[in-house]
Amino acid sequence: MNSRKILPLVIPVAALAVVPVFVHSNVVLNFMVIALLIALVGQGWNILGGYGGQYSFGHAAFFGTGAYATAILQVRYGVNAWPAFAIGIAAGALVGAVIGFLSFRSGLRGSYFALVTLAFAEVLRILASVAPITGAGVGTLIKLDLRPISFQFQSRAAFYWVILALFALSLLIVRVIENSRFGARLVAVRENEDAARALGVDALSVKLWAMTISAAITAAGGCFYAQYFLFLDAGIAYGPWISVEALLAPIIGGLGTAFGPLLGALAVKLLGELAKFVTGDAPGLDLVLYGVVLVLVVWLAPGGVAGLMSRISSRKTRAAHG
Amino acid sequence: MLTAVIIPTVINGLLMGAVYALVALGLTLIYGVLHIINFAHGALLSAALFAAFLCFRYLGLDPYVSVFGLAPLFFLLGYGLQRFVIGPAAHGKDSNILLVTLGLAVIIENALLYVFRADTRTIEVPYAFNVVEFAGSFLAVPRVVGFFAAFGVAAALWAILSLTDIGKAIRAVAKEKIGAQLAGIDVGHVYAVTFGLGTACLAVAACLLIPSYYVNPHVGDAFVLVAFTIVVLGGMGSVPGALLGGLFVGVVESLCGFYLGESLGQIGIFLMFILVLLFRPTGMFGERA
Numbered sequence: 001m002n003s004r005k006i007l008p009l010v011i012p013v014a015a016l017a018v019v020p021v022f023v024h025s026n027v028v029l030n031f032m033v034i035a036l037l038i039a040l041v042g043q044g045w046n047i048l049g050g051y052g053g054q055y056s057f058g059h060a061a062f063f064g065t066g067a068y069a070t071a072i073l074q075v076r077y078g079v080n081a082w083p084a085f086a087i088g089i090a091a092g093a094l095v096g097a098v099i100g101f102l103s104f105r106s107g108l109r110g111s112y113f114a115l116v117t118l119a120f121a122e123v124l125r126i127l128a129s130v131a132p133i134t135g136a137g138v139g140t141l142i143k144l145d146l147r148p149i150s151f152q153f154q155s156r157a158a159f160y161w162v163i164l165a166l167f168a169l170s171l172l173i174v175r176v177i178e179n180s181r182f183g184a185r186l187v188a189v190r191e192n193e194d195a196a197r198a199l200g201v202d203a204l205s206v207k208l209w210a211m212t213i214s215a216a217i218t219a220a221g222g223c224f225y226a227q228y229f230l231f232l233d234a235g236i237a238y239g240p241w242i243s244v245e246a247l248l249a250p251i252i253g254g255l256g257t258a259f260g261p262l263l264g265a266l267a268v269k270l271l272g273e274l275a276k277f278v279t280g281d282a283p284g285l286d287l288v289l290y291g292v293v294l295v296l297v298v299w300l301a302p303g304g305v306a307g308l309m310s311r312i313s314s315r316k317t318r319a320a321h322g
Numbered sequence: 323m324l325t326a327v328i329i330p331t332v333i334n335g336l337l338m339g340a341v342y343a344l345v346a347l348g349l350t351l352i353y354g355v356l357h358i359i360n361f362a363h364g365a366l367l368s369a370a371l372f373a374a375f376l377c378f379r380y381l382g383l384d385p386y387v388s389v390f391g392l393a394p395l396f397f398l399l400g401y402g403l404q405r406f407v408i409g410p411a412a413h414g415k416d417s418n419i420l421l422v423t424l425g426l427a428v429i430i431e432n433a434l435l436y437v438f439r440a441d442t443r444t445i446e447v448p449y450a451f452n453v454v455e456f457a458g459s460f461l462a463v464p465r466v467v468g469f470f471a472a473f474g475v476a477a478a479l480w481a482i483l484s485l486t487d488i489g490k491a492i493r494a495v496a497k498e499k500i501g502a503q504l505a506g507i508d509v510g511h512v513y514a515v516t517f518g519l520g521t522a523c524l525a526v527a528a529c530l531l532i533p534s535y536y537v538n539p540h541v542g543d544a545f546v547l548v549a550f551t552i553v554v555l556g557g558m559g560s561v562p563g564a565l566l567g568g569l570f571v572g573v574v575e576s577l578c579g580f581y582l583g584e585s586l587g588q589i590g591i592f593l594m595f596i597l598v599l600l601f602r603p604t605g606m607f608g609e610r611a
Contacts, residue, residue, distance in 0.1 A: 295425040
């Protein structure tokens with residue numbers, strides 16, 4: 001890792017970091033916080049799905065576990081929010097490792113893997129909707145205490161910087177993976193698992209690590225969600241909506257690229273806001289649009305926004321040289 | 323005393339299981355030929371239930387009548403989706419099909435949510451609460467009709483697959499796609515017909531369900547995971563497997579619901595699903611992949 005590889009990460013993050021200095025609108029900041037949150041959750045999915053080629057339809061399992069662990073530790077056991085946040089991430093990673101171990105050891109790939117992750121998330125959702133510790137149908141409410149010591153902040157800007165820092169960390173993790181032997185093995189497994197194994201790659205352990213890291217990052221998003229909204233129920237934490245957004249962001253932004261999830265999350269959220277603006281706050285319409293965009297991107301622009309951008313820029317360079 | 327409760331529970335499970343089997347039949351047919359898991363299956367079932375609901379509410383058509391219109395209509399819908407959306411969008415990659423059918427599921431489900439809102443609706447048919455007595459248990463007439471109709475559809479499907487030319491073509495493509503193509507079979511057409519047949523099964527299932535069930539935009543979700551379980555349990559692509567798997571799952575759900583309560587009854591299905599996927603992903607009747 002040298003400065004040439006880090007610099008392209010620093011500039012966009014620095015540019016994003018100064019946004020609250022110029023923009024004071026809570027609406028805009030709230031929009032950016034949500035977009036960055038989805039980008040973070042999507043970055044988790046991207047490591048497993050984009051770099052590893054294993055499409056999970058159940059990342060809600062990790063998001064929800066992180067969120068619930070953070071909330072329940074504070075509400076029921078009086079743990080401070082900061083260690084609760086860290087434990088939430090660890091809990092999500094653990095769930096990822098367990099689900100990954102079970103499904104990869106059984107050799108589940110492709111649509112079977114998508115199915116089993118979906119089923120695990122649904123089991124957790126149903127359990128959370130009846131278990132007393134999660135507040136069952138009522139949900140869990142974290143007490144309002146707007147002090148940094150409780151991981152709650154007066155200003156939106158502080159929340160914004162926290163989620164930006166988390167996302168920047170995820171960018172760094174992705175960049176380290178991209179330049180490591182582990183990353184090379186992961187991509188090899190994605191491209192051709194049998195060939196990779198023939199070359200001596202331990203595919204099981206590679207996929208398992210990818211899933212654990214992926215789950216930890218997505219769980220961090222869940223922990224942040226709990227602190228930001230201070231309320232959880234089974235449908236929010238483990239609902240299919242987050243599994244869909246987790247894969248939507250990297251696929252629309254550009255699968256297997258570090259900035260794909262951010263581009264995708266911004267595009268998707270802008271589209272959602274636009275839909276709300278045009279049609280009023282109708283339930284479901286933004287998701288209809290997300291579905292249409294998902295189909296269209298797979299159909300017409302398999303590289304996502306990042307792929308389109310590089311195609312346009314390469315055309316420009318060609319035009320300039322020609 | 324115990325048998326007096328258990329036997330009706332098991333029989334009711336079998337009745338429900340037959341309709342599950344019908345939903346699973348569509349899924350397994352599509353899997354058997356196209357080798358894809360259709361994640362839009364549940365959303366299409368929700369759409370079919372709404373269609374049956376609308377036919378009753380606005381045209382006054384009994385679901386047992388409207389099924390003869392809705393089944394061909396959903397066949398065309400399925401045909402069109404595969405031929406003009408899923409096929410071209412996937413570029414021949416399985417992972418893309420996964421995402422496209424997921425995208426379709428999101429679109430259909432939320433379009434229904436947008437149009438009909440999240441309310442749960444039911445229809446009132448005159449025979450909804452009629453019962454027949456069998457082996458000492460009282461069975462709702464719509465469930466009994468559903469049971470026999472599901473087997474009728476399975477038989478019809480079997481006849482199509484084994485007796486007609488298109489059925490032979492479907493089986494040929496399922497076995498050996500390139501060989502079938504070389505023999506002059508239009509694979510794109512066969513894929514679309516298969517997808518249409520699978521979707522038509524949903525329309526029939528919807529018309530059998532609606533007299534004794536309810537409809538809302540998310541109703542298909544509950545069925546589709548059950549259907550996935552059945553298909554995995556019975557072996558991906560196996561028609562008899564789907565039938566037996568459906569009956570089995572219906573009974574398991576009924577018994578789990580009886581002993582554990584409604585909401586945990588579903589957990590039994592999911593756990594079974596996960597266990598089967600982990601330990602016997604080829605199912606009871608499936609061939610080694």
